[in-house]
Amino acid sequence: MEQDISKYTAKDTVFRDLFSDKEYVAQLYAALHNGENVSVEDIQVITLEEIVMASLYNDVGFMINGKIIILVECQSTWTENIIIRLLMYLAETYYRYYRKTEQSLYSTKKVDFPKPELYVIYVGKEKINKEYISLSDSFLNGEECDLGIKVKVITDGKKGDIISQYVRFTRIFNEQVQKHDRTRKAVSETIRICTDENVLKNYMKERESEVASIMLNMFDVERELEIFIKTENREAEKKGEARGEHTKAIAVAKDMLKDGFSIDTVAKYSKLSVDEVSALKGNILQPV
DSSP: OOSOOTTOOTTOOHHHHHTTSHHHHHHHHHHHTTTOOOOGGGEEEOOOSOOSGGGOOOSEEEEETTTEEEEEEEESSOOTTHHHHHHHHHHHHHHHHHHHTTOOTTSSSOOOOOEEEEEEEEOSSSOOOOSEEEHHHHHSTTOOOSOOOEEEEESOOSTTSHHHHHHHHHHHHHHHHHHHOSSHHHHHHHHHHHHHTTSSHHHHHHTHHHHHHHHHHHHHHHHHHHHHHHHHHHHHHHTTTHHHHHHHHHHHHHHHHHTTOOHHHHHHHHOOOHHHHHHHHTTTTOOO
């Protein structure tokens, strides 16, 4: 657990790391498709590491036999804005697919179109009683539109599958943070309990150092954000009424970052500096 954590960033999560491995992606596919198995040879991981537009990145993306594109997001904070983010991820994924396969959208020949499947796994405390969320229902009061985007909502998997194990892992982790605060003890206890309960056991044993580093890095990001906000609030207090305005600006910036806007755009509309927005970006909407 003494591995240097500096190579990990705020976007790195256990969820992303877990499903960077095709063996676990195969288990995820099975969990999403009622136990249907797929060979690792048929899987292509296409998670977006960097998107030029808005500097976005998604959690997990993979393709099956070049015929199905599956995007899966994990949220610890509930927002139906995930529909818009998934739409943006999907557009960029298709763009990269056509560029890689050298299929021209301007040709008279019809291009291939892998079927899209969109999912959000929610691991927060809020009760979500929706099996699907859609662009029409969430943003247009049920009015039909030309984009029939819908996202399947999952709050737990079937007993023993990879999704239920991940959800259990997040709950164990949160419990240990409550007991031990954001410390190495909370991390080590999480890994120990998960191993004892056979929750992501092989993954925990094989990648214990990486898992610990990711979680410890998350703690560091959260602490930096707290220190930043406290420092800014103390400075704002000295300026009297400016405190309220600056606090509002921070709230606006955080909301915009959650919705996927670029740092430059957030700085422009929140009136904060680029450095302030960069410091805020941290761990917003990134579950473990």
